[in-house]
Each structure stands twice: as structure tokens, then as C-alpha cells.
Amino acid sequence: MTDLVDLQAPAPARRTPRSLTLSVGLVLVGLHLFVALLTLFWTPYDPTAMTGGRLEPPSWAHWAGTDRLGRDLFTQIMIGSRIALTVGAGAVAIAAAIGVTLGVLAAFATRTLDDVLAATFDILIAFPTLLLAMLVVAATDTASLFSAILALGIAISAIVARLTRILAKRVLAMDYITAARTAGSSWPSIVFRHVLPNIWPTLSVNFALQFGIAIIAEASLSYLGLGAPPPNASWGRLLQEAQGTVYTAPFGAVAPGIALVSLVIGMNLLADGLRDVGDPTRRRSR
Amino acid sequence: MSLLRIENLTIRTGGQALVKDMSLVIEPGARVGLIGESGSGKSLTALAAIGLLPPGLKPEGSILLDGVQVIGASEEKLKALRGRTAAFVFQEPLTALDPLMKIGRQVAEPIARRHRRDGRSAGRQEIVAEVRHYLERVALPDIDRIMNAYPFQISGGQRQRVAIAMALACRPKLLIADEPTTALDVTTQAEILELLSTLVREEGMALLFISHDLPVVAKVAEEVTVLRRGQVVEQGPVRSVFGSPQHEYTKMLVDAAAAFDRALGAQQ
């Protein structure tokens, strides 16, 4: 369908916003990535040191003001970028490893096993991500950055598995798979040469979306005190700490909020832009 | 020894028989047509011959492919049989090629697999040379461009030629072509038929040609099996089956083809 549309009209009107989407997404995510890497070597202040008065408004010395202990907020938000990206990447990597494996397995499985797996995915998905993550955190005893990553990874893996299963089944029904099988291809060769490359464009878009979801979920976990413990300055914890003083010092909540939203929007725009990159039939029209 | 010997094949799903008591023999180098209306079980018969029926469909009877019993055979045994004994060309050339893989790589795949099976590792150069050879064999123009093109970048007729090249590259003893020209326009159809007949003869392969189109089958096959609702209604040399059809359904097919010819004649 889209093919036809693309063939009939070069549609310059559509081309511009599409590449704009990708660029804006790349800039936003790139900015956060840069900041995250920067914090490994340098931050404006020591994140744990009292460097100013309490709850100072933004100034030249403290771009995002200070928190109730007088620590520099901008420094903490920068470190928050690193934590958000770590959590997003870690959770998506875990979700991809588990989800893609199980999804492909289900697509290839016998009827019964496939039904069982599909039902499991559906039940896991019906569970709210946050609740599932809370259970995993509870099961690992102490809340740590790693337990948050693991929890979100497992929660998201069900979504990835279900999507993978559906996509892989669609590919497996194609003639070129039958053709490969009639010519004597083995299952591993079919998975790696045909199935994965063909579901990758859609999967990668989903990964970028899940990345954004993981970041929000981590912020929620931290907000509830189930995320990375201090001194990890997760945006969720910053938001939670700013809650009590939101009327007197609103910037304490606004600044981490802006950081969170900009990264999630960036990820979503990137996801949209990515849609075209993995697909040669679409690449042509740009 | 016959290349393919199907005896009393019945394919069931649930309680229903999709193919009933079907028998078909293909000798090495023979060109056999399988004709029948849509849904008569042509594709199922062909898939059953290499043990690739969709899940849920159960074959009964006997299928000897190159002397090996296909029904009940292990996947390992079948895999060894597929490709080197029988290769497929499908109806829809667009879906028969991986949309995200360049043509050159797709044709290289069966070639590399054949070399692996024969226990010798072929270098990249050697495989590329063979890819070119097979693309030339199916008379594709502009091979350099086509090798680097994705399936959507070449025409339907060219795609079907690529699919044929991929089947040839397996060097099978039997080429199974399942309505390979149905999706093509008349001129391209004629070209592909011509190509298939020539190739099969030159490479000494047997051909199982599936179609619902009588003139097309008459053009490429020496023997024909007429299938109706999963049952063989007539079988024999093309000349005698189409020359003096016995069964109602075959008569109808022949009449329809003749009526078409007459209409064409009257126009000229």
C-alpha cells in the first residue's frame, strides 16, 4: 500500500517532516547522550556537595537552581541523563534478548507450545509494567539501579516477544521462506538470513519506543522509592524530592520534568524516523 | 527408478480429505503437467512431494522421491533431499524473493549451500561467478545492476527469472513450477515458458508444471494429470488427454480453450 503511494507521488510534502522528525530526534537524544558521557568526566559541581543556599532559583551559578540541601540541581539533572540512558539501554537490551528469542521460538513452535507462549505473553502484558517491575524489585530485596533495569527489561520483554511472534509468523508465511525451505535451508539459516532482517525495521522502531517507556517507568519507580537509590540522581527521585516544595520552588520539579520529556520525545521522534531507515523500499523515496 | 512416485496419496485436515487417492509418476527428465481448477489440491500435492505440507495437514499413502520415502521421513532426511532432488518456482515472483535481500545474495545462497553440502568451501569469487552464470542462464539483461538490486527494483518477469535461477542453482533433478506464469502478462508468460522448457531440456531436469491453464500446460508438458476436487480425473500423454478427453471436466477445459481459439480466429 505505502509502496503504491510512494510510486505514484514523490510527495515532497511528506519527505520533509519525515527527515525533520529523524533529525530532531537525533539532536535531542544526541544531546542527552553527550551530557551523559560528559558526566563521566566532569560535572559543574560535586552532585553531593552543598554548593549554595537552599532552594535557590536558577542563576548563572546554578542554572537550574539548588535543591533543599543546597546541592546544584543542574548537576543532578545531568547525571540523571546518564541514569535514564543506562536504564533505557539496559532494559531494552534485556527485553530484546528475552523477547526476540521467545518470540521467534513461539513463531516456530508447534501449535501447543505456541499457544502457551502466546498466552503467557498476553498475561504478562496485561500486568501493568510498573506493577511487574515493583514485584521484581521486591524479589531482588534491595532497590538498585540494576534491579530497576532488570525489572523493566523483563516487563518490556513480553511486549517485544508478542510483537516478534506476530512479525515472525507473518514472514514465515511468505513464499520466500517456503522457497528457502524447499531448497533445503536449515532453521537457523532461515531465522538469521530471512526472519530477523525482515522483522528488524519494525522491531527497531519498537525498541526506540520502549526505550522511552522504560525511562518514564524508571522515573516512576524512583518516584516511588523503588528505583536507583541515592546518590543516583534519577529524574524520578528529583521530582519526588521537589514535590514538597513545588509551590515555593517550582523549578525543582520543572527542570527534571523538562529533561525527562525532552529525552522521551526525542526517542519517540527517533523511532518515527527510524521506520524508514531499515526499509529499502522506503529509503528509495527519500 | 522413477524420480517421483506418488501412490494413493491422501491429504487430510480434520475429517476432510483435500487430496484423495492421488497417484502420479515422474521419470527422470520427463515433463509432466498438473492441471486443475483453483483449490483442487495442486499445490498441496507438490508440497507433499518434498514433505513440506502446512502444519495440520496429514499425508497418507506413499511418496518416493528419488527412492526415498517422504511420508514419515525425518526433517534431517528431508532437508538433504530438498534442493538437490527437487526445487520450487512459485506463482508470485514478488513474494518468492526476500524483499530486503539483494538479488545477488539471494542467488548466492543456494549455490553456497550446494557447495557446503558437497563438502567443499567455495570462495567468494567463485560463488559470484556462479551467480552470474545462472543469471545469464535465465537471460537476464544488465546483470551487474540486477545483482545489486532489491526485488522491488526489478520487473515481475525479471523477478520470476531470478526465482528460476535460484531453483536452477540448486541443480535439482526435478524442477517443480507452481503456476510460475500466472502473475505475468501474456508476452512475459510466453517468454518464461519458453525459458523453462529450454532450461529443463538442456539441464536434463524433470519438470512438474502446475497450472490451471490448458494451453500453457500443453505447451511445456508431455504428460498431464487432471485434478478435480483433490482427485485425479484423467492422466496420460498430453496429446491423448487433450485430444480425446474422456472426463466431463477435461472436456470442459478443452472446449473452453477451443472456444477461445475460435474467438481469436474469428477476430482476425
Ligand SMILES: Nc1ncnc2c1ncn2[C@@H]1O[C@H](COP(=O)(O)OP(=O)(O)OP(=O)(O)O)[C@@H](O)[C@H]1O
Ligand atoms: N494449510 C491448510 N489448511 C487447511 N486447508 C488447506 C490448507 N492449505 C490449503 N488448503 C485447502 O486445500 C485445498 C487445495 O489447496 P491447494 O493450495 O493445493 O489448491 P491449488 O490447486 O493449488 O489451487 P490454486 O490454483 O488456487 O493455487 C483448498 O481447498 C484449500 O482451501
Ligand SMILES: [Mg+2]
Ligand atoms: Mg496453488
